[in-house]
Amino acid sequence: MAKSDLLQAYWQNKTVLITGASSGLGIAITKALAPYHVTFGLLSRRKDKMVELAESLSQGNSRFWIRVCDVQDREDVYEAVNEFKEYAGRIDVVWVNAGVGAKSNLFKWEWESFESCMQTNLMGAVYTTKASLEVMIPQNHGAIVAISSVASMRGLPGSSAYSMTKIALNTMMESLATQARDIQFTSILPGWVETPMTAGRKNLWWLIPADKAAQKMITAVARKKFKYIYPWQMFLLYHAMRSLPTGFYIKAARKLFMGKKK
Ligand SMILES: NC(=O)c1ccc[n+]([C@@H]2O[C@H](COP(=O)([O-])OP(=O)(O)OC[C@H]3O[C@@H](n4cnc5c(N)ncnc54)[C@H](OP(=O)(O)O)[C@@H]3O)[C@@H](O)[C@H]2O)c1
Numbered sequence: 001m002a003k004s005d006l007l008q009a010y011w012q013n014k015t016v017l018i019t020g021a022s023s024g025l026g027i028a029i030t031k032a033l034a035p036y037h038v039t040f041g042l043l044s045r046r047k048d049k050m051v052e053l054a055e056s057l058s059q060g061n062s063r064f065w066i067r068v069c070d071v072q073d074r075e076d077v078y079e080a081v082n083e084f085k086e087y088a089g090r091i092d093v094v095w096v097n098a099g100v101g102a103k104s105n106l107f108k109w110e111w112e113s114f115e116s117c118m119q120t121n122l123m124g125a126v127y128t129t130k131a132s133l134e135v136m137i138p139q140n141h142g143a144i145v146a147i148s149s150v151a152s153m154r155g156l157p158g159s160s161a162y163s164m165t166k167i168a169l170n171t172m173m174e175s176l177a178t179q180a181r182d183i184q185f186t187s188i189l190p191g192w193v194e195t196p197m198t199a200g201r202k203n204l205w206w207l208i209p210a211d212k213a214a215q216k217m218i219t220a221v222a223r224k225k226f227k228y229i230y231p232w233q234m235f236l237l238y239h240a241m242r243s244l245p246t247g248f249y250i251k252a253a254r255k256l257f258m259g260k261k262k
Helices: 003-011 024-036 047-056 074-088 111-139 160-179 210-222 232-242 246-258
Strands: 015-019 039-044 063-068 093-096 143-147 184-190 227-230
Touching: 003 024, 003 210, 015 024, 015 074, 015 111, 024 039, 024 047, 024 210, 039 047, 039 074, 047 063, 063 074, 074 111, 093 111, 111 143, 111 160, 143 160, 143 210, 160 184, 184 210, 184 232, 210 227, 227 232
Parallel strands: 015 039, 015 093, 039 063, 093 143, 143 184, 184 227
Antiparallel strands: none
């Protein structure tokens, strides 16, 4: 099937809930899906950004339901998911996208940042996924799309919190997929994408624009992939790194990233 037909067939008239819809990838995904007559549920803590996004797309044929939601708050997430179900009638796809980085370099450790990363990327993703499954399983259909990261390839130097949350997210998705046979589970592992999260950072390999990333991701979901790693250079690096024995990886990472004494 041609890519345009595939996208049309999968996304047309879907009801789609997106966390982290006020910025970066959340905005790019919303824009990429807007042509498909989608009923959107947009969630984040910054209402003004979501209203701005919906207004910028108001000439199209999609409709927007907007709600402030802090994914660190389990009750708030459950209420938001159920309110969207009431509004839209059903939930077809949920993008578990909200996430933050963390200052968890061993030598520049910040507890507040570490805990916020765990509570957002891990518990926030668990709350969103479980609340959505409680709607989708009785429907006998639905798709959970989790935005993980290639940072889940190994325990990367200086990234103990962030890598841990994304590794855990991959594992949870895999585990749930073994049990909920009517539900689509797609884990997406982006490399570096141009968003506020990466703004100002140097030496980002194979950085890609957010709109290009969004097109890749909506296509992977339409193809019902279990795991999608992009760009292709990161796909190769991910698998090469995962294949290294642990002792070899740690020694190589010390040499490459930490200097000889650390
Ligand atoms: N950019 C990259 O290179 C890259 C690479 C791999 C993976 N990722 C992953 O992609 C996802 C999106 O990242 P991004 O690059 O688009 O970052 P971003 O531009 O910083 O956006 C992060 C989004 O998460 C939301 N968020 C953060 N904490 C939240 C909370 N407690 N409750 C509700 N929403 C919350 C933010 O909304 P509010 O602040 O308005 O609440 C914002 O919409 C993240 O999971 C990130 O780990 C990004």
